[in-house]
Amino acid sequence: MRNPARRPLVLSVSLALLLGVTAAAAPVLAGPPPTHTRVAGIDVDATTIPQLESLMNRHRLTSVQLTQFYLRRIRKLDPELHALITVNAAALATARAADAARRHGDRRPLLGLPIIVKDNIDTTGMPTTAGSWALAGSAPSDAFIVGRLKAAGAFILGKANLSEWANFRSGPSSSGWSGIGGQVNMAYVLDRNPCGSSSGSAVASSADLSVAAVGTETDGSVVCPSGANGLAGVKPSLGLLSRAGIVPISADQDTAGPIARNVTDAAALLGAMTGVDAHDPATAAQAGHAFTDYTVFLDPHALRGKRIGVWRELAFEVGGQPVDPAVSAIMDDAISVLRAQGATIVDPADIVFGDWANAEFPALLCEFKSDIASYLQTDVGPGYPKTLQDLIHFNNAHPELESGAPASDWNNAVFDQAEATNGRDQDCADFRAIATPGARAAIDDLMAANHLDAIVSATNGPAWVTDPVNGDLGGDFSHFIGSSGPAAVAGYPAVTVAAGFDGPLPIGITFMGGRWSEPELLADAYAFEQASHARTPPTFIPTIGPGDPSSGVGTGGRPAPRPRHPGPQAADRLAPDALGRGGHAA
Numbered sequence: 001m002r003n004p005a006r007r008p009l010v011l012s013v014s015l016a017l018l019l020g021v022t023a024a025a026a027p028v029l030a031g032p033p034p035t036h037t038r039v040a041g042i043d044v045d046a047t048t049i050p051q052l053e054s055l056m057n058r059h060r061l062t063s064v065q066l067t068q069f070y071l072r073r074i075r076k077l078d079p080e081l082h083a084l085i086t087v088n089a090a091a092l093a094t095a096r097a098a099d100a101a102r103r104h105g106d107r108r109p110l111l112g113l114p115i116i117v118k119d120n121i122d123t124t125g126m127p128t129t130a131g132s133w134a135l136a137g138s139a140p141s142d143a144f145i146v147g148r149l150k151a152a153g154a155f156i157l158g159k160a161n162l163s164e165w166a167n168f169r170s171g172p173s174s175s176g177w178s179g180i181g182g183q184v185n186m187a188y189v190l191d192r193n194p195c196g197s198s199s200g201s202a203v204a205s206s207a208d209l210s211v212a213a214v215g216t217e218t219d220g221s222v223v224c225p226s227g228a229n230g231l232a233g234v235k236p237s238l239g240l241l242s243r244a245g246i247v248p249i250s251a252d253q254d255t256a257g258p259i260a261r262n263v264t265d266a267a268a269l270l271g272a273m274t275g276v277d278a279h280d281p282a283t284a285a286q287a288g289h290a291f292t293d294y295t296v297f298l299d300p301h302a303l304r305g306k307r308i309g310v311w312r313e314l315a316f317e318v319g320g321q322p323v324d325p326a327v328s329a330i331m332d333d334a335i336s337v338l339r340a341q342g343a344t345i346v347d348p349a350d351i352v353f354g355d356w357a358n359a360e361f362p363a364l365l366c367e368f369k370s371d372i373a374s375y376l377q378t379d380v381g382p383g384y385p386k387t388l389q390d391l392i393h394f395n396n397a398h399p400e401l402e403s404g405a406p407a408s409d410w411n412n413a414v415f416d417q418a419e420a421t422n423g424r425d426q427d428c429a430d431f432r433a434i435a436t437p438g439a440r441a442a443i444d445d446l447m448a449a450n451h452l453d454a455i456v457s458a459t460n461g462p463a464w465v466t467d468p469v470n471g472d473l474g475g476d477f478s479h480f481i482g483s484s485g486p487a488a489v490a491g492y493p494a495v496t497v498a499a500g501f502d503g504p505l506p507i508g509i510t511f512m513g514g515r516w517s518e519p520e521l522l523a524d525a526y527a528f529e530q531a532s533h534a535r536t537p538p539t540f541i542p543t544i545g546p547g548d549p550s551s552g553v554g555t556g557g558r559p560a561p562r563p564r565h566p567g568p569q570a571a572d573r574l575a576p577d578a579l580g581r582g583g584h585a586a
Helices: 049-057 063-081 091-103 144-151 199-206 223-228 263-273 281-286 325-340 355-379 388-397 413-419 426-450 485-490 518-532
Strands: 084-087 114-118 155-160 212-217 232-235 255-260 307-310 344-346 454-458 494-502 505-512
Touching (some): 049 091, 049 263, 063 084, 063 091, 063 114, 063 155, 084 199, 114 199, 144 155, 144 263, 199 212, 199 223, 199 255, 212 223, 223 494, 223 505, 232 263, 232 518, 263 494, 307 325, 307 426, 325 344, 325 454, 325 518, 355 413, 355 485, 388 413, 426 485, 454 518, 494 518
Parallel strands (some): 114 155, 307 454
Antiparallel strands (some): 084 155, 232 255, 232 494, 454 505
């Protein structure tokens, strides 16, 4: 494997994309591009959740019609996209029940809306596998957030594919690959990688396989796939959404978050999932800070009078030079939009990295060892692995289940490092005591010193070619850009929204702020979205190929990245013989 020191990546590349496997080449969709997104005369791709509910309340649309539309698209598209692992066999029956409830006066905010959730979120009646054959068939009852969605009237249409174990198992890896689900392919360009680990959730939302989706993030796994797939995504403050019933990496950073085609839908989904959960003590802190309807904060004029800082250095520039010229140009355009909407721009306003960034990965390793065992022993029935060592034994005993990945490369590199720790001991607590307070201070101090209302940065670079041999080590992954780290480690919110395109490949912009600042960040992202109208639906291009200005491969690809110093990346903190690179999102 390559020594990670020889492949310096941008410092702020998200950590928990950490690791995956290799991918099958993207097949080509037969027939014309499936861009038709109308049902009952309504373009559902361009219709928000409140609008859908209004249409159903006025009997212009039914849940059954909407569900049939999504099921048809799943049958047509998912054999190539691999966005889903499970489809709810009772979906149409549930839609009929929702229509009947509406006829009897039910007006819940998400009534009859089919939602997809990542396959590491417990869902009654459907398996929760984290993409691993080790949990095949395991079907715990609803996670707290799934119960909240159902209480708001939504139902679960299916479970989304993901980077196996949220990309916290192996190196090398391919984002969006799981043993059970195979490789997720993005809908904009089928041979490009959708980022991860919430790959299936993002692709399902972008390709109109459901109204919206739910992903999870430890560091980057909501915002990166949202940005890469032209979507709005919210990584909430730690404690806003319950972690109970979700396959963990670390309770100190894990959170679920909505992924949707627009900020309105992301806000609607976020509010439906909030609530204090007796099984998750962190949710007690949300009292007085949480809302059940975040759409009320959306204001097209929200940017007027705001002070917005631009984080450039180590986010999408190094030494004043762009990591990717196309991303830098899109960010310049986005900053112009912010100014035109009345914001005062502080540029640059760079987040300072320190020991806290180096402490993140060691903390996650020891926290994972304890937290995954707690989940396996609490949520998973008899006959399944109960400890991290049991998972390692299962993987070693069943190499035949790694279909689609070179057996010599797919391994337990991160599992083994986590198992070598003592779990949540004092050393583990010491790492966390450096990581989270340090990240919070880095954001808080920058915002206070500059009187900022929010910080913006690039969410992602153009999607790299999914490499069926080398995984994310191959292709043009060296162009990877990400800004998830500080908010993820701090437990602070981040909201991403579409900002533009490099050729056919979406680029997002992320708004970050202090804890519980979701209302302000959603309002800012909404105002930007309404002014820029940057998103366009995918057209399922098979490939843009070598030589294309946006391909990044072959003659005529994007310029090679300028030399830059390595930061305290995940890969740089791992033993050179354990991992070929870092920077994946979990």
